[in-house]
Amino acid sequence: MKRIIMLCSLCFCIGISNAKAWDFAEPNQDGDTIYYNIEYGNAIFDGWNTFAEDCRYKTDTFRIPETVEHNGITYKTGWRFIGNNGQLAFLLGATKASPQYVYIPKALFTDIKDNYSYKIFLMPVYNPYFSGYIVDKEHPLLTSDDGVIFSKEKDSLLFFPTEQRGTYNVPKYVKYVDQYAFVATSLDSLVFSDYFDVQFGYNFIEQARFMKSFRFPNATRSLPNGIGISGEQLEEIILGSDLQYIGGLYFGNKQSALKRIICLAVSPPKTTVEKFYGTDELTLYVPRKSVTQYKYSDGWKWFDRIEPIEPPVVSGVNSAEISWVTNADASSYSLTLYLDAEHTRRLLTLTFDNRGYLQNMDINSDAYTQPQSMARHVRQLAEQQESEGFNSYLSFTVTGLHAGSDYYFVRRTYNVLDEVIDEEQGSFTTLNDMGTAVGQNMSDDASNRKALHNGQLLILRGDKTYDAQGREIK
Numbered sequence: 326m327k328r329i330i331m332l333c334s335l336c337f338c339i340g341i342s343n344a345k346a347w348d349f350a351e352p353n354q355d356g357d358t359i360y361y362n363i364e365y366g367n368a369i370f371d372g373w374n375t376f377a378e379d380c381r382y383k384t385d386t387f388r389i390p391e392t393v394e395h396n397g398i399t400y401k402t403g404w405r406f407i408g409n410n411g412q413l414a415f416l417l418g419a420t421k422a423s424p425q426y427v428y429i430p431k432a433l434f435t436d437i438k439d440n441y442s443y444k445i446f447l448m449p450v451y452n453p454y455f456s457g458y459i460v461d462k463e464h465p466l467l468t469s470d471d472g473v474i475f476s477k478e479k480d481s482l483l484f485f486p487t488e489q490r491g492t493y494n495v496p497k498y499v500k501y502v503d504q505y506a507f508v509a510t511s512l513d514s515l516v517f518s519d520y521f522d523v524q525f526g527y528n529f530i531e532q533a534r535f536m537k538s539f540r541f542p543n544a545t546r547s548l549p550n551g552i553g554i555s556g557e558q559l560e561e562i563i564l565g566s567d568l569q570y571i572g573g574l575y576f577g578n579k580q581s582a583l584k585r586i587i588c589l590a591v592s593p594p595k596t597t598v599e600k601f602y603g604t605d606e607l608t609l610y611v612p613r614k615s616v617t618q619y620k621y622s623d624g625w626k627w628f629d630r631i632e633p634i635e636p637p638v639v640s641g642v643n644s645a646e647i648s649w650v651t652n653a654d655a656s657s658y659s660l661t662l663y664l665d666a667e668h669t670r671r672l673l674t675l676t677f678d679n680r681g682y683l684q685n686m687d688i689n690s691d692a693y694t695q696p697q698s699m700a701r702h703v704r705q706l707a708e709q710q711e712s713e714g715f716n717s718y719l720s721f722t723v724t725g726l727h728a729g730s731d732y733y734f735v736r737r738t739y740n741v742l743d744e745v746i747d748e749e750q751g752s753f754t755t756l757n758d759m760g761t762a763v764g765q766n767m768s769d770d771a772s773n774r775k776a777l778h779n780g781q782l783l784i785l786r787g788d789k790t791y792d793a794q795g796r797e798i799k
Contacts, residue, residue: 353388359390360374361393361395363400364403366403370402386425386459387426389427389433402433426472429460429464429469430464431461434466434467454488455487456472456488457469458484482502483503485506489510489511490511491512492512492516501525502526504528507529507530508528508530509534510534512535513536515536517542519542520542522542528554529552530553531553532557535557537559538559538561539561543565545567547568547570548568548574550598551572558582560582561586562574571624584608585610586610588609590615593624596623596625601625613720637736641756642728643726643755644724645726647660647723647734647736648719654746657738658681659674659677659739660721662674662732666752683721727755736748
């Protein structure tokens with residue numbers, strides 16, 4: 326697996342923006358003027374002057390020649406050495422003017438060694454008409470597809486054009502995403518297949534401009550130290566269900582828009598980091614049964630808030646399991662079910678103490694035809710956590726409901742003054758027993774198992790799998 330191209334961060338761009346003036350200018354085969362600096366016997370392509378705002382190009386594709394002749398001397402098109410580590414910079418410019426495509430010839434970027442000390446920095450091009458790069462088909466190390474640069478084997482994604490918008494579905498053959506591959510990206514979302522263990526380089530997403538959420542693939546088992554994801558509008562980062570180790574993932578700062586981290590792994594991934602950066606400002610969401618485990622795990626325990634990610638209601642055929650997070654200021658809770666969205670046809674109201682024990686059940690006999698049977702249909706499922714004194718969440722199953730019917734709920738939290746300090750409203754539909762092909766209450770059947778996959782709650786029964794609505798998943 327070759328790791329060849331690296332984009333510079335925006336701060337790096339600023340740092341080299343004052344490069345020396347160009348030494349000479351020559352047209353390429355299309356008649357477009359290119360500016361060069363002579364260094365180490367090579368003609369260094371000067372993107373800052375070539376892509377000046379008043380430049381106009383003869384074709385949509387800007388072609389970089391392999392060699393250029395000036396004053397009777399033939400120079401190989403080359404690159405500039407930057408910094409103490411010998412990084413190589415190929416300046417494509419960060420100006421408002423640029424062509425639609427930039428063509429990379431077969432002789433460019435052929436002398437790069439495969440290690441971290443020798444990388445190529447491709448600078449972001451800020452222009453809404455820029456669509457990406459075209460690599461010569463005979464290039465020995467690189468290839469391109471829809472403007473994106475890959476390694477020749479296409480197993481490494483090396484550089485994504487900054488101006489492409491919308492959603493990008495990463496090809497399934499990609500096994501590695503290079504450092505800074507998506508620096509300053511304009512994408513709204515980036516999608517990976519959940520079934521492939523993709524590896525990631527440091528800071529592969531840097532200063533995304535429009536992305537609000539990023540999700541790692543479920544199959545990724547390890548994230549190295551130094552992984553950083555940042556963006557102006559990035560609100561959440563989702564870690565996959567198979568993650569087993571995580572290094573020092575950068576979780577933003579006080580100036581970032583990041584609000585929450587979602588980790589789908591049931592067992593907290595191991596880490597050598599004492600405290601993840603940025604956790605003081607974030608909420609961590611984890612599988613409901615794993616909340617307490619995360620609260621006592623290295624690294625994860627430093628999050629100010631750790632809350633469950635499962636939906637508040639999981640429907641059965643004749644039942645519904647309704648859950649919520651406990652409130653430290655709670656004196657009691659209530660749960661009311663209605664038969665209509667306007668909340669005029671109340672079915673029942675359940676009240677609980679601050680530890681989740683049922684205190685009272687008020688059934689509307691006009692709406693419910695068998696009120697005498699309701700007492701045995703209410704079951705407390707929350708498990709007491711003696712170490713904490715109360716549960717991190719409460720869960721109750723109400724049965725005796727009708728299959729394939731709509732219900733509406735209001736859940737309230739009260740303080741010692743009997744004031745409402747928290748309220749949640751929602752609705753759910755009980756399952757149709759014909760649609761499930763199970764023929765019995767899926768939530769209550771002891772043979773059923775629940776699993777969280779890709780953020781979706783699944784019900785496993787025998788060799789069949791159903792979603793939370795009872796639809797069989799093939």
